[in-house]
Amino acid sequence: xxxxxxxxxxxxLINIGKIEAAEEVLKNAPLLxxxxxxxxxxxxxxxxxxxTHLEGNPLSKTEAEDILKGQKVVAxxxxxxxxxxxRRVLEYIDEEAKRKIEKITEQLIKKLHRILVHKILPEExxxxxxxxxxxxxxxxxGEVVFRPPDPLxxxxxxxxxxxxxxxxxSNEIHPVLKAGIAHYELVRIHPFIDGNGRVARVLATLILxxxxxxxxxxxxxxxxxxxxAVAYYESLKQAGKGDLTPWLEYFTYGAAVEFERIKNxxxxxxxxxxxxxxxxxxxxxxxxRQIKILxxxxxxxxxxxxxxxxxxxxxxxxxxLRDIKDLIEKxxxxxxxxxxxxxxxLAE
Numbered sequence: 001x002x003x004x005x006x007x008x009x010x011x012x013l014i015n016i017g018k019i020e021a022a023e024e025v026l027k028n029a030p031l032l033x034x035x036x037x038x039x040x041x042x043x044x045x046x047x048x049x050x051x052t053h054l055e056g057n058p059l060s061k062t063e064a065e066d067i068l069k070g071q072k073v074v075a076x077x078x079x080x081x082x083x084x085x086x087r088r089v090l091e092y093i094d095e096e097a098k099r100k101i102e103k104i105t106e107q108l109i110k111k112l113h114r115i116l117v118h119k120i121l122p123e124e125x126x127x128x129x130x131x132x133x134x135x136x137x138x139x140x141x142g143e144v145v146f147r148p149p150d151p152l153x154x155x156x157x158x159x160x161x162x163x164x165x166x167x168x169x170s171n172e173i174h175p176v177l178k179a180g181i182a183h184y185e186l187v188r189i190h191p192f193i194d195g196n197g198r199v200a201r202v203l204a205t206l207i208l209x210x211x212x213x214x215x216x217x218x219x220x221x222x223x224x225x226x227x228x229a230v231a232y233y234e235s236l237k238q239a240g241k242g243d244l245t246p247w248l249e250y251f252t253y254g255a256a257v258e259f260e261r262i263k264n265x266x267x268x269x270x271x272x273x274x275x276x277x278x279x280x281x282x283x284x285x286x287x288x289r290q291i292k293i294l295x296x297x298x299x300x301x302x303x304x305x306x307x308x309x310x311x312x313x314x315x316x317x318x319x320x321l322r323d324i325k326d327l328i329e330k331x332x333x334x335x336x337x338x339x340x341x342x343x344x345x346l347a348e
């Protein structure tokens with residue numbers, strides 16, 4: 001059976017402590033879904049851009065964002081497809097996490113690969129273990145830094161790895177450590193002809209989600225890795241010596257940095273909009289229509305009945321008024337005036 005070798009160091013304990021603290025704060029932050037939606041969209045852009053840039057995709061963050069919005073970008077079809085695929089795989093693991101799947105199977109890992117390399121690799125290589133020897137080269141120098149196992153070993157190694165994933169509980173190993181080990185082990189086995197790094201990062205994220213460490217899907221570990229790609233690849237290389245401790249220190253530190261960054265951003269926003277004081281920690285949940293109403297008021301400054309048709313052409317005035325009444329009752333909006341020309345504004 002696969003048994004990872006590592007030690008729990010003070011640095012790992014400190015990093016996990018910071019992750020736990022950030023997760024607890026974020027679970028109870030009185031953040032409006034209006035901002036949740038924005039943060040999630042930003043996290044997707046960051047994950048997509050940095051996750052592909054790590055593998056040599058030359059597109060900028062702005063270009064990646066334009067592609068995700070459906071806008072035309074002049075670039076190599078492969079580079080554009082990588083962006084689209086990464087977004088699709090993030091959507092897929094999000095759905096799998098919401099379903100609270102009980103096992104991570106070889107079929108699931110192969111599905112991640114199929115999504116990530118769609119229209120990039122030949123069809124016969126998508127979602128299929130490699131049947132050729134490969135080497136991993138330094139992306140800057142071209143030097144061979146790692147020789148993955150023989151292709152004949154891959155099916156056996158993957159079965160062992162997946163068995164370990166599904167038979168190791170959170171009581172035996174912390175979910176953050178499990179995600180880090182899975183990240184490394186998939187890179188080490190290198191089961192696919194290409195795209196292994198992307199699959200490893202996405203799988204680690206899914207394991208964090210399933211382990212309860214999702215911080216509302218606001219984070220992007222890819223950004224941390226891409227800020228210093230040399231350190232990222234060097235940490236993976238060091239783990240190849242058999243001791244995963246240095247890699248797990250690096251992995252948990254990166255997660256702690258990202259979690260704390262999001263925590264501070266959320267807390268600052270909560271203070272800025274006076275939600276923490278106003279709602280006393282109670283979270284406010286809004287519908288998509290209510291989010292749209294708030295976005296309009298933030299942009300224009302107010303909302304009047306005569307604007308309803310423009311904002312919601314397919315809805316009756318009464319339906320919109322019900323949404324507004326609910327927002328008023330929640331203390332999010334207030335009404336100024338009593339006639340049809342009354343204005344709805346953000347409550348102070």
